[in-house]
Amino acid sequence: MIWDEIETRACGKAILLGEHAVVYGVPAIAAPITSLELRVRVRPNPNESEPRLRGLLEGDALADEMVRHAWSHVPGLALGGADVLVESSIPPGGGLGSSAALSVALVRALLALGRREPSAEAVNPLAYELESLAHGLPSGVDNTVIAWQRPLRFQHGTEPRPIRPGGVFHLQLVDSGERAATKEVVAGVRQRYERDQAMYLAIFGAITALVDSAEAALLAGDAPALGRAFDENHQRLQTMGVSTPRLDALCERARQLGALGAKVTGGGGGGHAIVLWPREPTDEQQRGLEDVASGVVCRPVTQLADESD
Numbered sequence: 001m002i003w004d005e006i007e008t009r010a011c012g013k014a015i016l017l018g019e020h021a022v023v024y025g026v027p028a029i030a031a032p033i034t035s036l037e038l039r040v041r042v043r044p045n046p047n048e049s050e051p052r053l054r055g056l057l058e059g060d061a062l063a064d065e066m067v068r069h070a071w072s073h074v075p076g077l078a079l080g081g082a083d084v085l086v087e088s089s090i091p092p093g094g095g096l097g098s099s100a101a102l103s104v105a106l107v108r109a110l111l112a113l114g115r116r117e118p119s120a121e122a123v124n125p126l127a128y129e130l131e132s133l134a135h136g137l138p139s140g141v142d143n144t145v146i147a148w149q150r151p152l153r154f155q156h157g158t159e160p161r162p163i164r165p166g167g168v169f170h171l172q173l174v175d176s177g178e179r180a181a182t183k184e185v186v187a188g189v190r191q192r193y194e195r196d197q198a199m200y201l202a203i204f205g206a207i208t209a210l211v212d213s214a215e216a217a218l219l220a221g222d223a224p225a226l227g228r229a230f231d232e233n234h235q236r237l238q239t240m241g242v243s244t245p246r247l248d249a250l251c252e253r254a255r256q257l258g259a260l261g262a263k264v265t266g267g268g269g270g271g272h273a274i275v276l277w278p279r280e281p282t283d284e285q286q287r288g289l290e291d292v293a294s295g296v297v298c299r300p301v302t303q304l305a306d307e308s309d
């Protein structure tokens with residue numbers, strides 16, 4: 001097959017509520033983070049017989065497996081040798097969807113090369129398979145929110161439900177500077193769940209109620225109510241053992257500095273906290289957060305608002 005170079009992109013994501021519990025069938029709410037982006041460029045390479053990763057992920061065994069799996073799972077495509085160049089501003093292991101963005105961007109590229117519409121519905125099933133290589137048995141929330149690129153309520157096995165925020169929410173991702181592999185943090189939760197299912201089922205019930213109230217708060221433009229849901233969800237995540245002393249300190253400091261709520265976001269064990277501010281935070285508030293520990297970095301604020309037409 002003769003084909004030309006193609007470039008696709010995928011954004012980052014943040015989980016607003018329900019991470020980890022979502023793996024057990026509980027709903028979650030997630031939003032795309034479009035200021036973070038992963039780019040895949042695929043170009044034919046007649047000197048190779050198969051796809052080869054170049055750039056950022058060259059030599060990364062997992063990414064290599066994802067590329068090969070993607071290549072072999074798009075029927076009717078005989079692409080031959082290719083260079084697959086990946087560039088990304090999504091920090092790996094930071095809970096912001098780096099592996100899901102790679103999955104989505106790869107599938108978008110293959111669909112486009114096969115002259116198929118890279119709609120979210122077409123992208124998501126194979127993107128989920130690629131995510132599974134990275135995370136074991138993921139819920140699918142990460143690839144879904146990135147493929148749809150809109151805020152949504154996700155529950156495994158049901159159609160995602162888009163959420164149109166009824167106001168503007170000032171969200172900030174704060175990098176703790178710590179890193180953990182999502183796969184391992186998820187496995188740790190699984191072990192603790194097996195040891196005390198009754199406690200975990202009670203936590204999951206509480207998180208379901210929090211997701212419901214957070215969805216209502218988003219629709220109503222009620223930032224204080226969303227902030228309360230963040231704080232309560234954070235407490236549950238602490239009980240599940242996926243926060244760290246530094247993430248706890250960050251969330252506590254954010255509240256002291258005037259945030260409406262703060263919590264771990266994504267896999268945890270490090271990575272990012274998500275902070276909800278009543279308005280654009282001041283320099284003083286940002287310095288106050290960054291003073292919690294060396295390595296802490298405040299990312300630019302994301303305004304979550306209704307962007308549908």
Ligand code: MEV
Pocket residue numbers: 015018019020021022023095097135137138139140141142182186266267
């Ligand atoms: C990771 O971004 C979200 C988790 O809930 C895992 C998953 O949903 O597969 C921790």
